[in-house]
Amino acid sequence: MAALIFVETDEGNVKASSLEAVSYGSTAKGAATAIVFGFLNDGQSDLIGKAGADKLLHVADPAYEQPNIMSYATAIAEAYKSEGAELLVLAKSSLGDPVAARVSIKISAPLVSNVSELPEGNTVKRSIYTGKAFAITSLEGEKAVVTLKKNASPIKDNGSTPSIEDFSPTVNDADNRVKVTSREKATGEVLLPEADIVVSGGRGLKGPENWGMIEDLASTLGAATGCSKPVSDMDWRPHHEHVGQTGIKVAPSLYVAVGISGAIQHLAGVNSSKYILVINKDPEAPFFKAADYGIVGDAFEVLPKLTSALKAQIG
């Protein structure tokens, strides 16, 4: 029995988190079919194949170009049945999560979100208490829907070119009741939940006018930028950059916190990071206790130094 993977795209490019999902499904079940909506840039279907999908269902109908939670759920449930899949895998996202919930009801399957590791038999490990613990969760029956946290599976690159089939789901008018009137989206930036490195600033930066230093470091590292809750509350930075308990939870390979003291609510949003670097002028800042690397120093002095040292290293 195969895995079905919902692959998300951003302007025709497959999201890295979806490639992780493909590799997860392929490793868990041996065979994997991906389903993707809308247009794909050249070479993207090969990436999906390399990550482990043998087959790609492509929904090319322009009606599916813009994400629609309800119609995507209907289409994915249909593909799950027609493919005879057992496991449905989705990357955790503002689209993947709600689609997963609806599909799990349509196909009467257990759903586990925030899965952080490959499954063992019919049990999965999921992150709970905002990253402060894990629950080893067993699923009833053979079917399963899982949504993945970042870094739940390495991305494979040894797969071959997938067979591509056009897929035309049944259209259901009742699925078009949410009318999306507009979208505001930062372009050209690394998206925070997708980023492998995140550089965040806190009140220690003293004002929004000083964010250039954060952006310089981030662009040197190919990182996304984030911020603490006070910074987003004061409107120094937009809410979609707020990292923490009530904001975005991130799980990058490296999290860099600059001028953030490390309140427990902020730590809850970053504790799944592999490595944490803290830069703070207060040696007593609680964040140092959660860090792998620390520098006690003034951000205004340390950041330019660090950025130029990294530039020299990375080139």
Add this chain to the structure above:
Amino acid sequence: MKILVCITHVPDTTSKIAFTDNNTHFDKTGVQYIIGPYDDYALARAVELKEQLGGSITVLNVGESETEPTIRKALAIGADDAIRVNAAPTDSFFVAQEIAEVAKEGAYDLILMGRESIDFNGGQVHGMVAEMLGMPSVSPVMTLDIEGTTAKLSREIEGGKEYMEIDLPFVAGCQEPIAEWKIPNMRGIMSARSKPLVIKDPVSDETRTRVATFELPAQKGEVKMIDTENIEELVSLLKNEAKVI
């Protein structure tokens, strides 16, 4: 305007997370319980919508009797009545079924809850309930306004926001800045004592997942402190030890 607000009863965000009985149960020793912070935003917006449009707010919790102080707090904040489905919320499918049943009986115009609970962080229940009821669902909702029978709302997406319109009824999972949390005043606290709280038995015992055991994350090693005069050492650690550059 009939609004149903579903709330969770969860450990305070500053709680120490520990487990007992061979890591099979959450250790409640010394833990303060609160209304889920996201649910609290949903409730606050419901109170504002009721002030503006009239109607009523019913608060719903799936939980055992220990959750009643949390339900009374929601009544003190401004809900008119409450329903407690008397069962431990063991699985999101189980909870969604109970909410869907209450929602069907009450024929609500709007069903609000938090984007996720802060204990299990599933973020699944609103989508499941909506699918069971054949309604749209939107999450995480950042602004919500009602004009007649249509709602205008925005939700957060990666790197931005999406704006939309939906006809009532629908289900919404809420987050900040949809409303400011409301602190109950003395009059609210007094009146909450006499507001109706109906206890119902669950309609089903079906669950689809089961927690076998809990685990705590591996302890972090000691932090390596680097001198500001020695930034190259940090670059070397990032390259050779963390292997992130």
